[in-house]
Amino acid sequence: MTRSVTPSTEHEVDYLVIGGGSAGCVLAARLSEDPNCRVLLIEAGGGGRSPLVQVPLGAAATVPGYAHNWNFSTTPQPHLNHRQTFQPRGRGLGGSSAINAMIYTRGHPKDYDDWASQGLTDFRWEQMLPWFIRNESNQRGASDAHGDSGPLGVDDIxxxxxxxxxxxxxxxxxxxxxxxxxxxxxxxxxxxYQVTQRNGLRCSAARAYLFPAMSRSNLTVITNSHAFELAFDAGRASGAWIQTGNGPLRRFTARREVIVCAGAFQSPQLLMLSGIGPGEHLQALGIETRVNSPDVGQNLQDHxxxxxxxxxxxxxxxxxxxxxxxxxxxxxxxxxxxxxxxxxxxxxxxxxxxxxxxxxxxxxxxxxxxxxxxxxxxxxxxxxxxxxxxxxxLNPHSRGFVRLTDRHPLTPPLINPRYxxxxxxxxxxxxxxxxxxxxxxxxxxxxxxxxxxxxxxxxxxxxxxxxxxxxAESIYHPVGTCRMGIDDRAVVDARFRVKGVAGLRVVDASVMPTLISGNTNAPTQVLAERAADWIRRGE
Incomplete structure (x- = not known):
């Protein structure tokens, strides 16, 4: 697909971050710490400041509700009596960290050593632990396992x-x-459990990272805006076509990088809508294949x-x-x-x-x-x-997939976890x-x-x-659909760069090669911390 929309210098930035969820909030905040670059964060949902989001007990309403939730469903699951299972995903700044149960877990150290054994040597536990410590401000104080000065509030209930x-x-x-x-x-x-709260209120990724950064002149945040398709120039990702509300499509241009942080369901959806994915599937929907990447949308794992x-x-x-x-x-x-x-x-x-x-x-x-x-x-x-x-x-062997339902960007993706x-x-x-x-x-x-x-x-x-x-139902930990790896079929490399396209990364839970043994929110934020560090160092 090619959209005839003229780029505007008014909409030109250095980094375009698509998705204001757990990873997107971290990236937008960390990248905008450099005053010499301009960062634009695009979020399809709202501002993430509702009382239902901030009050911990409000999760009882946000998970089943629609105001802060995409409310996805799976295809009928043969091994679950052909039921369609519910798949809540956060919609608004903070993403799923704005509607989850706030449980702070990191997984088991061996989870990350397993990633390292697959060639992802920068993700072994001894290298991940310092980033977890940097991420948190734990009420219990600093120790060899915890930090007390990071953005993310971690408290006892x-x-x-x-x-x-x-x-x-x-x-x-x-x-x-x-x-x-x-x-x-x-x-x-x-x-x-310890919880991601600060002073009795939810500490979403938006509250931890993004809201304190929004006063920076080099950071722009646009909500209620949906990314329809990525834009390319000479084989390089150069931006995206965005619709705000019911308005016209506008092309936003990124001079350095486009970073997709739309989550385990919508990151592969956006890649496929942009011609990056399984060629046969894209061609069947009339989408020109830009990069034949068969594993985009594959490897879906959930608890x-x-x-x-x-x-x-x-x-x-x-x-x-x-x-x-x-x-x-x-x-x-x-x-x-x-x-x-x-x-x-x-x-x-x-x-x-x-x-x-x-x-x-x-x-x-x-x-x-x-x-x-x-x-x-x-x-x-x-x-x-x-x-x-x-x-x-905790360690499911079943693998599912995400596909496009059709070629319209506002149609929910087809989700089949194959539970x-x-x-x-x-x-x-x-x-x-x-x-x-x-x-x-x-x-x-x-x-x-x-x-x-x-x-x-x-x-x-x-x-x-x-x-x-x-x-049986999901407990909301989908990962893996833009798998990170050193093999040819992996969607992104060990620096989260999309293979086959320059200037494009995916940073969120979709890059996890295997599901970690616990709640996935804190590990997703730490992956984004590492991505921001590599991006700022030009890696």
Whole structure:
């Protein structure tokens, strides 16, 4: 495709960053630290300052809602009873860091050493750790594993729900060690998560990096603007065609580089719309192939998650109904005056990393303990109180893909994670579900454990498998669709440069060759930190 739009010097910058999510916010802020270059950040969503974004408990509304969320869906999944699963992605400055559960984890050190073993030697753990330290400002202070002066606020949750302590006692009774820091030394165990908050408010990537930088004269941020297609001159990426609102297309020109940070679904979509991708697929849609890159959109990986939930008589839980609403209302003054209390809760206050077999070298199961009932990403509400326990398989073998649905830039991409297409993933997830339910069946939780929500307490394996196929969903960690590597089929190289095109990089979770063992937001920000450093050094 070629668009007849004349470039304007008014829209000429040094670096054009497309996507104001976790990676884009980091890049725009870091690159604009150089006063001698002009940076333009384009974001399709809004400004990321809504109270629903800033207030931690607001995540209960942003994940199922539309105002801050792309609300994607997958194709029907054969191994999940042909269901289309929900795929929330943040829409607005901060991206998914503006709607997630704020859990701060880095993954396991061996995840990064695995990348290094594939030839990505600059990503081994000993080289990644200093960047994680630089990224964070941890409430607990500086140490050999944590930083206290980085942009990203990392705090202990300001409200300690007593139900969480009971869950911890049950986990200890089941033989699991209590772990106060999943990001130092050994990841294994059960404990409270630290969260990306500062002073009781969400610390999205926008709040951490971008908002403090927006007063710089060399940084421009344009929201509610959608990138339709990349622009090229003499084989080099030179900008993009952008539509703001319902206005006309405008061409923005980048003198140095175009950096795509649109996420695991939309980065490959934009590349393919621009003629970079599997040639056969592009030709079938009438898109001229600029670079035949067969792996664009391939290698999609995600954490499939199963929720067990129980009703509970505990008054400390968050719920829908007179009791729950009254409790939140009563906590409002404490939140407004002191930024404390239950409104600072991320709901998923605790969790853990467990091994489905003691022979494993690292945990392969992650738990999230929620002080509320959870059903269908909070799109189905249940009256009353309860608690939920998630279990997901950390290192899936199944691989899916992203494709274009059609050639129109505003059409959502076709997303097919192919969940459980590798039978090993079902075995691991089943083991994780059983481990999680064994903890809840402990006597320590008997006084809090009421009627199970979805399946009986002592269900057999066959019944659990049936329930997994009927109810398992994403826990929102898609990666891999613009895979980084040193092999010929990799989409980007070890500096995130798109192969076959000069002046173009992809920097976001889509470049991860394999999924890390935990929540993906902090690692995505660190990848962007490294990219910014390499770009500024001309690498």
């Amino acid at each position: 300001r409200y300690h729900n007593p139900v969480v302590e009971t869950f911890h006692r049950a986990a200890a009774g089941a033989g699991y060690r209590l772990n106060s820091d999943f990001n130092q030394d050994d990841q294994e165990g059960v404990g409270r 499939l998650d199963y929720i067990s939930a129980w009703r509970s008589p505990s008054p400390h839980l968050i719920g829908y109904g007179l009791t729950g609403i009254g409790r939140v209302a009563a906590a409002l003054p404490n939140f407004l005056l002191r930024r404390r209390g239950i409104i600072t809760s991320n709901v998923a206050e605790s969790g853990g990393f467990l091994k489905s077999s003691p022979d494993l070298g690292r945990p392969d199961i992650q738990l999230h303990f929620l002080v509320a009932l959870a059903d269908d990403h909070n799109r189905k509400l249940h009256y009353g109180q309860g608690f939920s326990l998630h279990a997901c398989a 459980l297409s590798d039978e090993r993933d079902l075995a691991t997830l089943l083991a994780g579900v059983k481990l999680s339910r064994d903890i809840v069946m402990r006597p320590e939780l008997s006084a809090l454990r009421g009627k199970p929500m979805y399946i009986e307490d002592h269900a057999c394996d066959a019944a659990l498998i049936e329930s997994i196929r009927a109810r």
